[in-house]
Structures are given as C-alpha cells and as structure tokens.
Amino acid sequence: MHKKVAIFISGGGSNMVKLVDSMTGDHPARPVVVLANSADAGGLKHAADRGVATEVVDHRPFNGDRAAFEAALQATIAPYEADILCLAGFMRVLTADFVTPWAGRMLNIHPSLLPKYKGLHTHQRALDAGDTHAGCTVHEVTAALDDGPILGQVRVPILPSDTADDLAARVLVQEHILYPAVLRHFAAGQRTPLEFSE
Ligand code: GRF
Numbered sequence: 293m294h295k296k297v298a299i300f301i302s303g304g305g306s307n308m309v310k311l312v313d314s315m316t317g318d319h320p321a322r323p324v325v326v327l328a329n330s331a332d333a334g335g336l337k338h339a340a341d342r343g344v345a346t347e348v349v350d351h352r353p354f355n356g357d358r359a360a361f362e363a364a365l366q367a368t369i370a371p372y373e374a375d376i377l378c379l380a381g382f383m384r385v386l387t388a389d390f391v392t393p394w395a396g397r398m399l400n401i402h403p404s405l406l407p408k409y410k411g412l413h414t415h416q417r418a419l420d421a422g423d424t425h426a427g428c429t430v431h432e433v434t435a436a437l438d439d440g441p442i443l444g445q446v447r448v449p450i451l452p453s454d455t456a457d458d459l460a461a462r463v464l465v466q467e468h469i470l471y472p473a474v475l476r477h478f479a480a481g482q483r484t485p486l487e488f489s490e
Contacts, residue, residue, distance in 0.1 A: 295321040295479045298374035300365075300382035301328050305335015306464065307380040307401055307471050312342050314472035321479035324372040327365070329384055345372070351384055362390040376479060379433065380471070388435035398433040399478065401471050403463050405445055406431060410438035415456040415463065426450055426459050428467045430474040444474040444486035466490055 297315065299308045305326070312323045326339035327347040336346045347368050354361040361384075369377075379400040391398065404414035406429040418426045427447045434440035446466040450459060466488070473486055 294319075295375040296324040296373060297321045297376045297378060297475070297479070298325045298327065298369050298372055299323060299339075299378045299380050301326060301333055301335040301380050302330065302383040303333055303335065303381050305333065305338055305380065307467055308335050308378075309338050309342075310468040310472050311378060311380060311475055312339065312344055314476065319476055319479070321376065321475065324374055325369060327369060329382070335381075358385075358387055359389060362387060366390065366393075376475070377433075378471075378475065385437060386433070391433055391435045394433070396432065399430055399443065399471075399475065400433045400438070400440075401467055402429050402431065402438050403460065403467065404438075405429060405447065406438060406442060413456075415459040418450065419454065419456060419459065424450055426463055428463050428470055430471055441483070442485050443478060443483065444470050444488075446470050446488040446490060448490045462490070 299311060301308050308326055315322050323344045325345045325347055328336050329349060329351045331348045339346050349364045349368050351361050377394050377398045405427040409417045415426060425447045427445055429442055430444045431442045432440040448463050448466055477486060
C-alpha cells in the first residue's frame with residue numbers, strides 16, 4: 293500500500309516536479325494532489341501534465357483571515373486522504389491550528405543550513421555573514437517557522453565570486469536531489485537525518 297503525498301506550492305514548483313517524478317517504481321509513496329495558493333503558480337501545469345490532481349486555494353480573498361484560509365486548505369485536501377504533506381516553495385506561513393494535526397507527517401524544504409537563516413533572503417544573509425558554506429534543509433514542520441526536526445541537509449561551498457542568485461541556483465540543484473531522497477526515506481518510516489555535500 294503506497295503512502296499518499298500532497299504537495300503545496302506557490303510558484304514554479306521545481307522541487308514539486310522532482311518529488312512527483314521520484315515517486316515511481318518501488319518508491320513507497322505516490323503523489324495524490326498538488327495545491328497552490330494562486331492559480332498563477334506555474335507548477336500547477338507541471339503537475340497536471342504528470343497526471344496529478346491540482347487544487348487552488350487563493351489566500352487573497354481571505355483578507356488575512358488565516359484561520360479561514362487554513363480551514364479551506366484542510367477541506368480541499370481532505371478528500372485525497374494524504375498520509376504525508378510536503379511544502380515545496382509554499383510561501384504562506386501556516387499556524388499551529390493547521391500544522392498540529394499534521395505533526396510528524398509534514399515536511400518542508402528551506403534554502404539554508406538550518407537552524408541558520410530561518411525566513412527569507414537566506415542566500416544574501418549567508419553572504420553578508422561571510423559564511424564559507426550555504427545549503428538546504430528538509431525538516432519536519434512544526435508550528436514555529438522553519439523549525440522542527442531536521443531530516444536532511446546538503447552543504448554547498450560559497451565561492452568568492454558568488455552573488456545571492458549564483459548561490460540560489462547552485463543550492464536549488466542540491467534541493468532537487470535532497471528532497472526526493474528524504475521523502476523516500478521518510479515514507480519508508482526512516483527518520484535518521486541524511487547529510488550530503490555538493
Ligand atoms: C526553493 O528554493 C525552496 O527551498 C524555497 O522556495 C524555492 C521554491 O522553488 N522554499 P520551486 O518552486 O520548488 O522551484
């Protein structure tokens with residue numbers, strides 16, 4: 293019996309595509325739905341092209357009413373009976389009301405070596421700090437932003453000539469390797485963190 297995976301996106305969905313494409317053959321999970329918080333999210337077409345159901349819950353009509361938005365998210369994905377929820381570039385903060393029922397079943401990818409640089413502009417912050425390495429992290433989602441047990445990380449060297457965009461591009465290549473690897477591991481019931489270097 294395959295685990296069912298829901299994936300939330302906000303944009304191009306390149307991580308989502310890698311997750312969906314990884315879930316074939318002897319993989320213990322299969323994608324059941326991709327949800328975006330905007331109909332403009334480019335990733336929706338990539339999901340549909342792959343035969344995965346898509347849903348949109350636009351946050352804007354909720355005018356900041358997070359509880360109502362989150363209730364709509366939950367109601368929209370409920371029929372898919374997902375076992376695991378992957379956030380993949382989903383740019384809305386989710387509160388404890390949404391996250392708590394998913395405890396231990398919800399993953400996120402973040403473009404930094406957590407616990408460093410929670411939130412936005414991670415690559416510029418790593419450059420500004422003079423760090424020698426950047427990277428990405430897949431972690432379990434808890435109610436605290438970009439927190440929760442770490443399930444995998446990749447370290448990426450920072451080159452002297454790097455701009456934030458250069459670094460983002462090199463880290464994204466590693467995100468595309470890390471997230472499918474962690475999801476496979478997680479769906480098989482394993483929680484030991486995976487550690488890689490570029
Ligand atoms: C990735 O860098 C991810 O780590 C961050 O948002 C970006 C999403 O890219 N949270 P994509 O939509 O998967 O292409």
